[in-house]
Structures are given as structure tokens and as C-alpha cells.
Amino acid sequence: YEAYLTRAVFYEVTGTTSNSLVGAAFATDPSFKFPPELAHLERNANGAGLSTYQLAQNGIRHLLKHYRCALYVDYPD
Numbered sequence: 192y193e194a195y196l197t198r199a200v201f202y203e204v205t206g207t208t209s210n211s212l213v214g215a216a217f218a219t220d221p222s223f224k225f226p227p228e229l230a231h232l233e234r235n236a237n238g239a240g241l242s243t244y245q246l247a248q249n250g251i252r253h254l255l256k257h258y259r260c261a262l263y264v265d266y267p268d
Contacts, residue, residue, distance in 0.1 A: 209255050216251050217244075 223243050225232055236243045246262075254260040 209252060212255055213248055213251050217248060220244075221247065 236246045250260045
């Protein structure tokens with residue numbers, strides 16, 4: 192088995208396909224509409240500097256890889 196693994200050739204087909212599908216989903220730029228008090232979320236949606244656009248791309252990438260995706264939303268009262 193170890194010899195098989197050293198001789199095997201693995202092509203990056205799944206990663207390329209995943210990137211192509213994410214690119215197809217975002218072929219046209221999405222439009223996000225936020226109320227004024229939540230406008231900062233467009234630039235920093237997760238508190239670590241990830242934009243809403245990037246968060247959506249990561250969500251689709253995760254969905255393609257794991258068949259499900261969850262986003263935790265903590266909305267202040």
C-alpha cells in the first residue's frame with residue numbers, strides 16, 4: 192500500500208471544480224442591503240475582518256465540500 196501511494200498520481204480535479212463552481216456562483220456581483228446601523232457588517236462580517244462577500248464565498252465553498260453549512264448570527268437586542 193505504501194508503494195502504491197508513492198507511485199500514485201493525484202490530480203487536483205476536485206479543488207479546481209470547487210473553485211470553478213464558487214466562481215460561477217459569484218459571476219455577477221451580489222448586492223447586499225444593510226440597514227444603516229448594520230452597515231459596518233459589509234466590511235467586517237465576522238469580527239475578524241472578513242467581508243460579507245468573502246463570508247458568502249466561504250459558505251458556498253464549505254457547502255460544496257461538506258454538503259451543509261451553518262452560520263451563527265448573534266444579533267443584538
